[in-house]
Amino acid sequence: MSTMKIKKGDTVKVIAGKDKDKEGKVLSVDKKNGKVVVEGVNMVTKHAKPSAANQNGGIIQKEAALDVSNVMYVYKGKPTRIGFKVENDKKVRFAKSTGDVID
Template sequence: MATMKIKKGDTVRVIAGADKDNEGKVIAVNQKNHTVLVEGVNMIKKHTKPSMANQNGGIIEQEGPIDISNVMLLVDGKTTRVGFQMDGDKKVRVAKATGKVID
């Protein structure tokens, strides 16, 4: 399986779909399905039954998954593709647009 170029905590911009041009922080990455959860993007309504954790139940809004191909990493306010380089004996992510090391 290929290495994921987007990680939890990255800031991304949605480049396709109903939420195009929205930005947010990545909450979770699902490597198996190649999807990400982005804060405040692709909000869905979920109907919940009353439980010990949620006494009232009702309708809650939460983020829905977006395919990883529909988001792009933001570096210094600019979208960029991601590459990899060896920094000594460590593999690091690099922004293709600027050549800057991301992490």
């Protein structure tokens, strides 16, 4: 992908899949594969063997990656598309619904 419109720390809403309409904070972004991990969304169970980090092992719940096309940025409580524009010789993201600069 060229540029990611979603960044780590953004609040997003899931717009497709089993967790549709859930909201959460982006924990990590994989630009190469176009994936994002959202807090509390797309939970999977993982069977872990006992190790130094996890003494008992067992079944662990963790978030799995979602495709970035399945999430939408939330601005002032409403999902919106994101665009880029140059302001004062700096490239900034803006909410397409309102035109407000995000960062």
